[in-house]
Amino acid sequence: MLLRTKLFGKTYEFRDLRELMGKANEDKSGDHLAGVAASSAIERAAAKYVLSEAPLWALYENPVAPYDQDEVTRVIMDAVDQNAYVQIKTWTVGQLREWILDNKTTNDDIKKIQNGLTSEMIAAVAKLMSNMDLVLAASKIRVVTHANNTMGEMGRLASRNQPNHPTDDPDGIRAEIYEGLSYGSGDSVIGINPVDDSLASVQRLLEMSYKVIQNWKIPTQNCVLAHVTTQMEAMKRGSPAGLVFQSLAGSQKGNESFGISVGMLDEAYEIAKKYSVVPGPNYMYFETGEGAELSADAHHGWDQLTLEVRCYGLAKRYAPFQVNSVVGFIGPEYLYDARQITRAGLEDHFCAKLTGISMGCDACYTNHARADQNSLENLSILLAAAGCNYFMGVPMGDDPMLSYQSNSFHDAPSLRQILKLRPLPEFENWLVEMGLWDAEKLLLTDKAGDPTMFVR
């Protein structure tokens, strides 16, 4: 394998695709931590240029981990539609970029080749794109799913109501749910991260959140984001759950550190289909985030974007209702500052849409990263323009349990107002019935923001 070019008369040579892919990435602290980043801006430019001439078959044949050693690789390779693959295998990565951006290429065209792509190819093309490329390309691709309502249609933006509480107090969580609903947050899911992963606690929160949904006949679904094994057990015992959640990693070893396997996820999917209280056909909810694999020493010497995209390849097996990266969640060791978080958020969203899954984003930052609420708001505006399916809704963006800041209940209505977007259709009707939403002006009404309306 020869991977070489000259820029300004100087030669840049890359040993193999793994090295090339690492160096073609935009600057990220996690890639430096892994020792795979370019050592200079000019080396990065050279790597992107060389990568643009690499054919897609080469990426197909060089996955992050060998087929026989990694079950995530097997899931991704086995899902490749060979008819689609033969159409594109001789394209270069650069050709794929220009083809996606071409005005003649539509959502339908992209859907036709989508199943011929592997995660490595998708990551590669993202590396050649600028931020605006990523927004434009993603805005072409719609992925529509359905659980109790419909996600992902053009012109819609949803919000996950995330009512976390430092002691899992059902009263406190309920109060936060009410606050969020009164701002029109909750159409993606009412999704609670529990402090206590025990079965009893998870069951209690499933019951409580389901009761709110039933009492107010809300077209949405509930979810308690405990470890998947706990949710499976709770559902087997009759607890009402809408979506089944799990965090994913992009390699088998990474997933082992999360205490999961493809077999376990297959089982969770079956249980979801059998016991979920929503009509479906989409029942799963996954979260991902660049850096999780490296943190578990499970990155096989590859860059964090490529591993991230492999999570989407894995997620696709389960036709998830929704997936989001929690970009910026882990900390500055993987994404150092607002600029890196913004870049990663745009890449994640585009790559997931190109993979063909329903993608939202937890646009967020931790207090040890160099970012703030302004940079997070910027990212969410960019992503909403890119057609992102949903964001988080956290009381004023401050999650006192997960100790990070995300989008707030106020952000979805603001984005809807700025970009002329609507809540999910069934939920929008409900908001109108509740008198919270003016469906003509696309604005919250004066009634909004008062959680006491849900207390009888």
Place this chain on the structure above:
Amino acid sequence: MITQQQIDAIIDAVIAELQRQGVGNERGSALHAIAPSHASELNLDLPDITTSEYRTRSYVENTRKPDVLRALMSTTPSRIGIGHAGPRYRNIPQFIFLADHAVTQDALFKEIDPALLQQFNLFQVQTQASNRQEYLLRPDLGRKLSDAARKTLQEKCVKNPDVQLYVSDGLSAAAIEHNLRDIFPVIQQGLQQAGLKMGTPFYVKYGRVGLLNDVNSIVDAKVVVTLIGERPGLGRAEAASVYMGYRPQPDSSDADRDVVCNIFNGGTNPLEAGAYVVEYIKRMLKHQASGIKLKLIEQGASK
């Protein structure tokens, strides 16, 4: 241009509205104590909005049920009942948030009080991270003891105990200062009462959770337990976690560990957390497993 007359009219209207609403409700401005005598002389002497008075106040305009709103707000430390200006935040909540974000940065760089370590007889060692900045960017170094630390532990620690307990700053030394006094004795006494052989406790500067493995390569305990500072939340740096594992090996991962988290007064109460940790340790010893393995064994047993 707004005329002086218009300004006076606005001020009158605002004051009348404030009086109508009564004290402590729906206030978008903190400026209530000082009724401006003349708009021409600028005299801003504002109250401290970071006090609990301003945090617990409702900023919702025209709520129909002020008492219900207060009751809802009292159930959670989350920022609810904050109202809105259009779809955005009102002024005072916005400034409280900004102030909180500013002070949170300081918590990250705080060092532990040496007197506290003395009080609990904890000697101090360090990981391979040499300063806070390096610690933040190189989690791999926080999972390895420095050469000096290895030597010290070799010399000072009892080997092959049932339970090895140690403390680490992690991402918040303040969290250790906040909780150590409450939780440490509960764990120690609980384990002693259970007749378990305790290792020699110590303190590690710049530790990550994965350090459990490296520590056990020296002490070879059955269960290794660390009290460690969680990353600081907005304006809150007091939450600690206890992470633990059964016979951690060099390649053990988070799947092999268990955690009790959010420990502080206001979260998981430190005394109760201590008791819970002792229970966990007993279960680990009973089933000779931890993490997902322990969970699956126990779920299997309960069927």
